[in-house]
Amino acid sequence: MESTDIFDTLLVGGWIIDGTGAARRRGDVGIQGDRIAAVGDLQARGATARRVIDAAGKVIAPGFIDTHGHDDLMFMERPGLEWKTSQGVTSVVVGNCGVSAAPRPLPGNTAASFSLLGQTELFESHQAYFQRLESLDPMVNVAALVGHANLRLAAMKDPLARPTAAEQARMQQLLEEALEAGVVGMSTGLAYEPGCRAERDELLGLASVAARHGALHTSHIRNEGDDVIASVDEVLELGAGSGCATIISHHKCLLPRNWGSSATTLGSIDRARASGLDVAMDVYPYTASSTILIADRAESIDDIKITWSTPHPECGGRYLADIAEEWGCGRKEAAERLAPAGAIYFAMDEADVQRVLAHPCCMVGSDGLPNDANPHPRLWGSFTRVLGNYVRRCKLLSLEAAIAKMTALPATVFGLRDRGTIRPGAYADVVVFDPDVVEDRADWDHPTLPSVGIEHVLVNGTAVFPEPPQRRPGRVLKRNPERCAA
Ligand SMILES: [Zn+2]
Incomplete structure (x- = not known):
């Protein structure tokens, strides 16, 4: 010097x-x-x-690394990405929960979960997606996963069926192409159509391809409610069977009767890690989740807030129970009338959120949904909420430990x-x-406050x-x- x-x-x-x-x-x-x-x-x-x-x-x-983004198409649609930069995020991993910007489904194939991403037409391949990203200069750095739903929809004539041998081979070839283009791994959305149709052999075949390339499998597990323990075990077994590094996405336990189950799931993760499996997870620091509106959840979860609705945009930001009362119908029927729609589900316990966040292999991932008209506040506030609420107010983590979960740990896990x-x-x-x-300002009533x-x-x-x-x-x-x- x-x-x-x-x-x-x-x-x-x-x-x-x-x-x-x-x-x-x-x-x-x-x-x-x-x-x-x-x-x-x-x-x-x-x-x-x-x-x-x-x-x-x-x-x-x-700069913070958002391990769990759905900003795949926002680089084209809203390239300012203020919801990232305003909370200190400098890199994001996109393509989570089984849905990604590429590859494009076969004509006629689609899935409701693609509505999480945006309006831009999906890309033929990751090579084309990355070329587009590079040509338009992204605001923050971006690493991508290829979605398993994309692979199914691009390879299978009937994406709700079991893949034929030829279709399985085609999915593995598409995965191979995405890996060669530079994706960091494959994501599954086993709770959604068509990912929920996948059985062990299909997933093991794909995870084995990822493993050969030193890539990851990240999973929105099959069930985060009554079957959360078995669903965590399912992806851990896929990791053990394939040798593929595994990330459990937005780990949570839904519905009061499952609160506390994170003690068991984290025990399973600890045992898997002790046996040599490469496992990590991510979490967003809130006790409510958000995704597309699922009518089957309408009766089991008391508080459901509608974030957007195609047939009833005027209902965005309102509670399902209020809408049902106004319409003089049950909540399930109201949910069916609102679809396609998005929702926030208030169904998690603070103790589980804290137990997961404090775990040494847990990273921070916003799971933010920038395409929502009235998004879950995690989009604008996940990282600053960890620093303000869980470091300063709750003293759950030291500042150094919290920052490690947002920086060096994810850089190591994703190989950045x-x-x-x-x-x-x-x-x-x-x-x-x-x-x-430092703290978040976005909340349930003002979800886009920086x-x-x-x-x-x-x-x-x-x-x-x-x-x-x-x-x-x-x-x-x-x-x-x-x-x-x-
Ligand atoms: Zn997910």
Whole structure:
């Protein structure tokens, strides 16, 4: 380090939390181009920069990695991605829950869960999707999974049937092509059509292909309610049988009678990890879930809030029980009349959320649904809510531990090389925030309010927040074949 160093950006006098879980230390961070060039006592030794940011009293941390996004088509439709940058997110993994931007279904095939993504036509292949992403300069970095529903719908004439040998081979070939294009793995949505039709042999065949490429299987498991324990075991067994690294998506226990089951599911995960299985999970920090409106849930869950409805857009933001009363019908019938629609389900327990979030292999994933008219607040507030509510208010986690769940841990799990840590040589994905102020503001009644306390966000060395940049700096993060076990 020479005293004459001139950086592009110099962050001065902050508390550096490097993402690894190590204790904070005071210092400066010098950025040159798209990388962190130096970390330490830089200004006192004479370093200068074209842009100096005073970070006194603030935390300098790696930009957050949203492990569970559904922003696949938002890079085209709403490329500002303010719901990401305003909470410090600099990378997102898309293609979750079995649905992704590619490959495109055969003509006539579709699935209700595609409505989570947006209006843009799906892409023929991940090669085409990645080309499009690269040509339009994404705001944040993006890694992608290929959805199992896409594979089924692109390979099978009757996607609700059991695949023939030829169709299974075709799905595996499509998966292989996506992996070669650079996806980091395959996602399954075993609770949705057509993913719920898949049996063990089909999934094992696909997971084995992913395993051969050092890629992941992430799963929205078959059932998060009465069968949550067996459903976790199902994906753990697929991991054991295929050797494929496994991520349990948005882990939760739905319905009061299943509250507390996370003690059992986390025990299963611990045993699997002890036996050598590469397992992780993600969670969003709320006691309500959100997805498409499922009429079968209408009677079993008391509080259901409608987020959007194609035949009844005026019902967005209202509670199903109120709509049913107004219409003079049962809740199930009201739900059937509202479909296709989206909903928020208030059916989780705070103790489970905290137990899952605190688990050492649990990462933070927003599962945010930017295509919803009245979205679940997790879209705008997941990361800042962990920092404000679960670190500062509840003291469930240290700030260092919480940041590790958002940075170095997901970078390791997804094989995102040189991301998720503050160290010389790493990419300059950086967030500066006020640890005494940072928190979410989005709530059930105001779901798109931006967070407070996030002061600066840089992606590959370029500032993206509070002011958007002239040229968007994000990149497509393609599969790293040397991904190592977490
Ligand atoms: Zn899901």
